[in-house]
Amino acid sequence: xxxxxxxxxxxxxxxxxxxxxxxxxxxxxxxxxxxxxxxxxxxxxxxxxxxxxxxxxxxxxxxxxxxxxxxxxxxxxxxxxxxxxxxxxxxxxxxxxxxxxxxxxxxxxxxxxxxxxxxxxxxxxxxxxxxxxxxxxxxxxxxxxxxxxxxxxxxxxxxxxxxxxxxxxxxxxxxxxxxxxxxxxxxxxxxxxxxxxxxxxxxxxxxxxxxxxxxxxxxxxxxxxxxxxxxxxxxxxxxxxxxxxxxxxxxxxxxxxxxxxxxxxxxxxxxxxxxxxxxxxxx
Amino acid sequence: xxxxxxxxxxxxxxxxxxxxxxxxxxxxxxxxxxxxxxxxxxxxxxxxxxxxxxxxxxxxxxxxxxxxxxxxxxxxxxxxxxxxxxxxxxxxxxxxxxxxxxxxxxxxxxxxxxxxxxxxxxxxxxxxxxxxxxxxxxxxxxxxxxxxxxxxxxxxxxxxxxxxxxxxxxxxxxxxxxxxxxxxxxxxxxxxxxxxxxxxxxxxxxxxxxxxxxxxxxxxxxxxxxxxxxxxxxxxxxxxxxxxxxxxxxxxxxxxxxxxxxxxxxxxxxxxxxxxxxxxxxx
Numbered sequence: 001x002x003x004x005x006x007x008x009x010x011x012x013x014x015x016x017x018x019x020x021x022x023x024x025x026x027x028x029x030x031x032x033x034x035x036x037x038x039x040x041x042x043x044x045x046x047x048x049x050x051x052x053x054x055x056x057x058x059x060x061x062x063x064x065x066x067x068x069x070x071x072x073x074x075x076x077x078x079x080x081x082x083x084x085x086x087x088x089x090x091x092x093x094x095x096x097x098x099x100x101x102x103x104x105x106x107x108x109x110x111x112x113x114x115x116x117x118x119x120x121x122x123x124x125x126x127x128x129x130x131x132x133x134x135x136x137x138x139x140x141x142x143x144x145x146x147x148x149x150x151x152x153x154x155x156x157x158x159x160x161x162x163x164x165x166x167x168x169x170x171x172x173x174x175x176x177x178x179x180x181x182x183x184x185x186x187x188x189x190x191x192x193x194x195x196x197x198x199x200x201x202x203x204x205x206x207x208x209x210x211x212x213x214x215x216x217x218x219x220x221x222x223x224x225x226x227x228x229x230x231x232x233x234x235x236x237x238x239x240x241x242x243x244x245x246x247x248x249x250x251x252x253x254x255x256x257x258x259x260x261x262x263x264x265x266x267x268x269x270x271x272x273x274x275x276x277x278x279x280x281x282x283x
Numbered sequence: 284x285x286x287x288x289x290x291x292x293x294x295x296x297x298x299x300x301x302x303x304x305x306x307x308x309x310x311x312x313x314x315x316x317x318x319x320x321x322x323x324x325x326x327x328x329x330x331x332x333x334x335x336x337x338x339x340x341x342x343x344x345x346x347x348x349x350x351x352x353x354x355x356x357x358x359x360x361x362x363x364x365x366x367x368x369x370x371x372x373x374x375x376x377x378x379x380x381x382x383x384x385x386x387x388x389x390x391x392x393x394x395x396x397x398x399x400x401x402x403x404x405x406x407x408x409x410x411x412x413x414x415x416x417x418x419x420x421x422x423x424x425x426x427x428x429x430x431x432x433x434x435x436x437x438x439x440x441x442x443x444x445x446x447x448x449x450x451x452x453x454x455x456x457x458x459x460x461x462x463x464x465x466x467x468x469x470x471x472x473x474x475x476x477x478x479x480x481x482x483x484x485x486x487x488x489x490x491x492x493x494x495x496x497x498x499x500x501x502x503x504x505x506x507x508x509x510x511x512x513x514x515x516x517x518x519x520x521x522x523x524x525x526x527x528x529x530x531x532x533x534x535x536x537x538x539x540x541x542x543x544x545x546x547x548x549x550x551x552x553x554x555x556x557x558x559x560x561x562x563x564x565x566x
Binding site: 007009015016017019020021022042043044061064197225231232259260262263264267270271273274275276277 | 347549
């Protein structure tokens with residue numbers, strides 16, 4: 001080690017910016033069948049997983065993303081029993097979903113098994129519920145799975161994927177959303193990570209449009225901070241088969257039986273509040 | 284110019300992280316009596332002002348910070364007529380304050396006149412209200428000004444300063460907050476930028492404690508994104524001489540006669556919602 005600190009840096013083309021974290025060492029480096037995965041030990045963010053040069057998660061602040069990908073949708077469904085997670089190989093979203101006592105089965109459909117194996121090794125805190133009898137794991141193509149799953153069989157679909165480039169492109173299309181719509185039951189809700197509100201309004205607009213075109217009656221975007229992602233500000237977009245208005249089980253969220261670090265009943269409503277420019281930019 | 288892009292980078296010690304923006308050229312470089320000021324033309328953030336190596340503002344996204352430093356406090360005061368801004372030399376906060384028709388006088392007390400002169404040159408859009416007859420400018424020490432101002436003479440004090448190091452340290456003390464309390468009228472509100480909720484909980488806790496010790500009855504923190512600041516997530520902390528509960532003029536905010544890009548009546552309430560970890564970390 002020299003006196004010079006080592007950094008991991010991701011450049012965000014859409015933003016003309018870059019975010020770096022100080023690292024101690026690279027713990028793992030692997031080219032899988034699907035992608036390039038690296039694990040770093042950082043100075044202040046705990047372990048860091050990088051896929052194809054992009055931040056996936058850090059031990060320090062993934063709690064925001066994982067809580068916001070799961071609890072808002074689950075607290076807007078009257079009885080979320082069957083949940084499928086497309087992607088989400090680090091198991092952090094699965095852990096949050098399984099905190100809900102109403103969930104009877106949560107299936108994680110991750111294309112790259114190595115993501116899950118590396119999470120078990122380097123992010124064991126995210127994998128504490130992997131042996132829950134309600135948890136299911138399938139390592140395969142989420143797009144193909146969604147085409148073949150039984151109609152009306154799921155209450156919640158969570159798309160916890162990488163950015164809409166490479167293997168994840170097919171997860172941001174009307175065709176995929178149609179399959180999600182078909183697989184969801186009557187009160188079904190789809191929620192998908194939807195990039196940075198300040199850098200990627202084009203993607204968010206396109207998602208709203210294609211989710212509606214696929215038959216969803218109501219589409220709403222959630223906003224939350226996520227320091228290691230481009231701009232430090234992130235979003236998830238929810239699509240409901242029926243209107244999402246008045247669907248929030250606020251009393252259940254306020255009385256929830258499990259701990260969270262970012263989400264709470266008031267944050268639920270706050271996160272669904274669009275800033276002025278977003279309302280104007282939404283086509 | 285080579286093919287290699289040029290970057291401006293600020294390292295955030297408390298976070299073990301760094302944020303960079305792609306730059307075209309440095310437009311200005313000056314050591315003033317108080318600090319080192321640089322202006323850059325960036326690829327995607329418009330002009331950038333850097334003070335002592337730290338991001339002050341970019342043309343692209345300063346609107347979030349400036350709106351959140353002004354509108355929440357002004358819409359919580361029954362009749363904000365006299366406003367003083369300590370710091371804020373770029374005039375962006377002043378511009379937002381003067382959008383409120385009830386304001387009769389807004390005084391900007393900036394220690395370094397060069398900040399304002401450079402804002403006029405490189406951020407003219409922030410200075411469009413500098414010739415408003417209600418605007419006042421005083422280039423001098425905000426701490427000394429607050430000690431000498433007439434008791435009860437201001438409705439709102441906005442502390443729009445650099446980080447609590449160097450010349451701004453004195454703005455984060457009980458002694459300064461006591462002077463603010465004295466200068467504020469009956470319904471007076473102090474609002475101050477209060478760093479990153481995820482990197483600087485120590486500073487936010489200390490501000491809450493010292494504002495209360497200085498006599499303020501209620502202290503509340505506002506949360507908002509700010510991509511160029513450490514972690515991309517920022518805060519401002521408000522202190523009221525009386526309880527801030529029920530003070531929001533929501534109907535006035537919903538009917539506001541001026542345009543904003545981030546703030547709106549719903550964002551007001553959303554921004555005041557503390558995430559779970561914040562509630563627990565607040566001592």
